[in-house]
Amino acid sequence: MSDYVAGVSSDAKKSPKRVVFVTRRTSAHVRSQDEEQVQTYPEALFRAALAVQVLVIALVLMSLFFNAPLEGIANPTVTPNPAKAPWYFLGLQEMLHYFPPVVAGVMIPGLLVVALVVIPYFNINIRPDGVFLKDRRRNLTIFYIIAGGLSLFLWFFDVYVALAPTLAVAGFLLIAAYSAPQSTSRFRRYLVSRPVSWWIMTWFLLELTVLTVVGTFFRGPGWSWVLPWRS
Amino acid sequence: MDEGRKPKPDEREISRRDFFAKLGIGSLGLAGVGTLSFAYQYMSPNVLYEPSPIVNAGNVEDYSMNSVTMHPAAAIYVVRLPEGIFSLTMICTHLGCMTAWKPELGIIACPCHGSRFSEEGQKLAGPAPKPLPWLKTWLSDDRDVMVDRSTHIPPYQFVRI
Amino acid sequence: MQSRISTNLERLRASRLWNSIFRSGSGTSTLHRSMAIQQNVFLHILPTKVRRRMLNFDATWYLGTLTLGTFLVLVITGILLMFYYHPSVPQAYFDMKDLRYVVSSGLFLRNLHRWSAHAMVLLAFAHLFRVFYRGAYRPPREFNWVVGIILLLVTLLLSYTGYLLPWDQLAFWAITVGSNISSAVPFVGQKIHFLLLGGNLVNANALLRFYVLHCVILPLAAVMLIAVHFWRIRKDGGLYVQQSEPVAQCAEETAGPATTEETAEEVMAKP
Numbered sequence: 001m002s003d004y005v006a007g008v009s010s011d012a013k014k015s016p017k018r019v020v021f022v023t024r025r026t027s028a029h030v031r032s033q034d035e036e037q038v039q040t041y042p043e044a045l046f047r048a049a050l051a052v053q054v055l056v057i058a059l060v061l062m063s064l065f066f067n068a069p070l071e072g073i074a075n076p077t078v079t080p081n082p083a084k085a086p087w088y089f090l091g092l093q094e095m096l097h098y099f100p101p102v103v104a105g106v107m108i109p110g111l112l113v114v115a116l117v118v119i120p121y122f123n124i125n126i127r128p129d130g131v132f133l134k135d136r137r138r139n140l141t142i143f144y145i146i147a148g149g150l151s152l153f154l155w156f157f158d159v160y161v162a163l164a165p166t167l168a169v170a171g172f173l174l175i176a177a178y179s180a181p182q183s184t185s186r187f188r189r190y191l192v193s194r195p196v197s198w199w200i201m202t203w204f205l206l207e208l209t210v211l212t213v214v215g216t217f218f219r220g221p222g223w224s225w226v227l228p229w230r231s
Numbered sequence: 232m233d234e235g236r237k238p239k240p241d242e243r244e245i246s247r248r249d250f251f252a253k254l255g256i257g258s259l260g261l262a263g264v265g266t267l268s269f270a271y272q273y274m275s276p277n278v279l280y281e282p283s284p285i286v287n288a289g290n291v292e293d294y295s296m297n298s299v300t301m302h303p304a305a306a307i308y309v310v311r312l313p314e315g316i317f318s319l320t321m322i323c324t325h326l327g328c329m330t331a332w333k334p335e336l337g338i339i340a341c342p343c344h345g346s347r348f349s350e351e352g353q354k355l356a357g358p359a360p361k362p363l364p365w366l367k368t369w370l371s372d373d374r375d376v377m378v379d380r381s382t383h384i385p386p387y388q389f390v391r392i
Numbered sequence: 393m394q395s396r397i398s399t400n401l402e403r404l405r406a407s408r409l410w411n412s413i414f415r416s417g418s419g420t421s422t423l424h425r426s427m428a429i430q431q432n433v434f435l436h437i438l439p440t441k442v443r444r445r446m447l448n449f450d451a452t453w454y455l456g457t458l459t460l461g462t463f464l465v466l467v468i469t470g471i472l473l474m475f476y477y478h479p480s481v482p483q484a485y486f487d488m489k490d491l492r493y494v495v496s497s498g499l500f501l502r503n504l505h506r507w508s509a510h511a512m513v514l515l516a517f518a519h520l521f522r523v524f525y526r527g528a529y530r531p532p533r534e535f536n537w538v539v540g541i542i543l544l545l546v547t548l549l550l551s552y553t554g555y556l557l558p559w560d561q562l563a564f565w566a567i568t569v570g571s572n573i574s575s576a577v578p579f580v581g582q583k584i585h586f587l588l589l590g591g592n593l594v595n596a597n598a599l600l601r602f603y604v605l606h607c608v609i610l611p612l613a614a615v616m617l618i619a620v621h622f623w624r625i626r627k628d629g630g631l632y633v634q635q636s637e638p639v640a641q642c643a644e645e646t647a648g649p650a651t652t653e654e655t656a657e658e659v660m661a662k663p
Contacts, residue, residue: 076306076329077303077304077306077329078303078329079328079329079330079331079342079343080342081342082342082343083328083342083343093344096325096326096344096358097344097345097357097358098358099358100358100360101325101326101358101360102360104358105326221342222340222341222342222345223342223343223344223345224345
């Protein structure tokens, strides 16, 4: 082993250089070549420890000032009104208000998990180009069919809570469709360059947030609308 | 192993190595299936210490005409209409919340997801997939209303009084 | 070696006992520091070096680290709470009252456990979205993304099973509603419901099952998956460095397909 030590730096600070095979149709553009590296111990570990310490301090402070809820002993004969699941399931509970359990409780979460799992296995989610920059006509048609169908479906079942974010995202997609990549507006340039996976995930994030917030704050007895500041 | 030296192999012939590999995988699969069925049997309790499904809801004369009476402890409604008497479950068919009779509105309402039912159990509004089921009801020799909560019957089978 | 503390620390690290435990021994050379990671059963799943850029707060927002932090807090407070908790009906609820009014610091520990649980769910979701928007799910990291999704599900299940344990009204009805969703599964729904609750009703059996899931099975699964999750970061080439989306065709860039930059970098990223 010691035969090979001589002449080898034990502190290779640079990443190894990589050879790129560039085809004729692309032009290589290397953004960064030499990445400076630091030791995990102590630099990264101590920073991680510091981050966890800050987190623990915040949690301890919260625990000192706010008590965890504890209601009366479980009583199978009285359902509290409203009976709410933990906050992270309230988006689902809001869906359960509109659709039968097999749809809202089994199909929607099941499809969601499958959709999340397969994201990195499909090239469409990895391609970085803006939705309407390539195959513009085909993509516009697909967009109109999906956005229209989804909106009609939600409208048909009176799911206005989920319809609003869908329409908002569709609106921004329309702006993206009718903006040039050379637009003078920075915002428009940003929208144009977003790939399709970005739009879907943003739609999902928006739906999740809106449904959870509605379920947590704006639903009262019998799952009717309430205003949180008037209780 | 050495393909070249072998004489023409019979189609049905398998090597000893293949045979043992198949035997091993097969027995592992068998053991896996056995383990699964054992786990399933072990995890489903054979004796339940749950309340009896048959309850006595009191004397039939205590129910006045055109009334809906809640028995939250037994999770049943006993309804008396001119056609007769019957009982419904109080447990919502949506997700198992305890519904309640709202006398001022004349409906049965679920607090969880806003389902509403008529006094005959028919769904009026909300996400519930099915009407509230009718429960097997009969009168005992002492004219007590007996309800079997585990047995659903088709609706509109009144117990005549 | 200015202060007395560091002098004593150095003496300790040079001692025979220390060297019998930590093979990397004393010293501050790069080799020693690499060995401190490499020769430690808990740390060797981490890379010995990281890119300096990835230590900046905006690179990751430290969301993964913080999620792990909440998990550690939950393990510690959870074990402590187990000393005063009986998973039986109705004793479980009385134990909650005891923790609140009788046990020293019981209220604080329960609060900490509860708020950390909420924080963990929130941070896990934030981590998911952050990783997505940075594009860190892309090959060769696709399997670690899948592990992350499973970890999110385990986190949700941990939080949900823990929700029943106080045996109060909130717990009982949230679990009644939640477990009834499982009976909506076509064909086998009733069976799943029965197995999950160990009966037809949310009762003593259900409490015990949720307790075992919450305190043994799910934490074990979480620990193993977290280990895989961290180890895969190293195996997949360290934390993802690129920005979320490369700049598509902008006004500055004249000709050439929009994917120029990414293509080159994707090729580079291949091992």
